[in-house]
Amino acid sequence: MTMLFKPVVFRPLPRPVRPFPNETLSSYWGRLGAANHVLVEHVRLLSPWRTGLTSDTTKRTDELEILSGEPERSLTLALPELRWNEQGFASLPERNSYLRQWACRLCAAAKFPGQPIQVWALAHHTQVCTRHGLWIGKAVSQPQDQRDLEQLPGTVNAQLRHRRLLRRYGPDLISLAHHAARPFWRSLAGRYYTLAESDPTRLLQPRGSRTGWSPDL
Template sequence: MTDRPRPLPLAPPPVHHETIGSYLNRLADANHLTIGHLSHLLGPSRQHRRVDNRVGYWTPDALRRLAVLTGRSPSSLVHAMPPLGSIDDPLRHHRSATEEVIEPRRRPACRLCMARRHVHGLVVRSTPHHEAVCHRHHRWLLGDEQHDLTLLPEVLRANLQHHRIVRRGTHPLTALAFIDARDRLTRWFTGERRGEPLRQRWNRRLEVLGEDPFGDPHCPSEPRIELATYPEVIVLTGLFASPHWRDHPQLPAETARRFGIADTQLAAGLVRKLPPSLRILEQGISPS
């Protein structure tokens, strides 16, 4: 394609860490274009989904054309959407197993924040796991429902602790510690045992969320389970990310103490045998 594009009549700015697909769809919507037509203006026509954030098919010319269409410099676009900065990177197709696991979550931005900034339409952002809460509006962001957390202050406090763990720790070890802790407690939640104090605690949080209009009342959705177990997940994340505790023989007892339950009420095997990825990273070796 050799013709130079013209600036679009309306060019809303991208939101920081907005996914490429989200921005392109908002740009098309603002100008009453199909996403296919906008994609054609950039280069080879593609159907960009809002969660798309890969640049394997992008060329430097496509980035320059997007800059012309929006009236923004390529550097400002890269600043808002960092994956665009890897267009010329010959290694962009090669991602380690760790990078695949800890890839930032792609979730709708806080709708109240977007309304406050007069940003219209659905905005999908690529955010790390610890950016789970909008503290300005007390909203849960790791799910489409964006629950109000006013009546769940322990979730707000847990997210502040999550931020402290990330600041003190080493990336990607802290991200892997969180993912492992989340997966273990999800398995505990969905297990066969009933009546433990933690399950009662989790059920209370689910009751605060109210009825799921699209879900099974007897089988909470994964996003709701993640919210309900989040405070305990962060307790476990802190222990797994700690060089002192992660291999300590008293880790189960310390976990139970921090959960506020008896040792005998801890799920069998919950904190035994940490995954090899955590041990490898602790030794300074990046797993492939």
């Protein structure tokens, strides 16, 4: 039986898109589609002439290079998933030590206005954007939830000290210290405090009973 021949054109998209540092692959695909006014599932529909029987583009940096107009080196440096798949350790601890979270909305806006971006960050170690003084970690479900820490300079300084400890001792030892201190922070979070939704200048305000929110690092 002869199959109907339906060629699919494979060519660069008209508007190239630069990746954001440590951006997730799904976030980059979404921005690439949005910039070219194409649904992301259509952007990823590549020619069978090039992909053969598979459409797993996470392992095909060359195809993403053609679509995006970005050089392979730039893509590999900026998109961790390309490196993880190429090096074959997608299921090893190095990969599992990262979590998806929203990039600082001000950092994203400086490079790509109006485009929210998700990035890979070291699990539990990136809670604050020290450049803009925004809380970007725990309890942030969308970029608009990132709170201004102008009234809490000690929190920004704590993130800076945390980075120094990471460079000196590495994430494994620091993670152990976090787990050891967890009971203490849980006890503080249970002292009738919760997130203040009505007053953006205060992150915490007293409320009569323990809530589910806690700095569970």
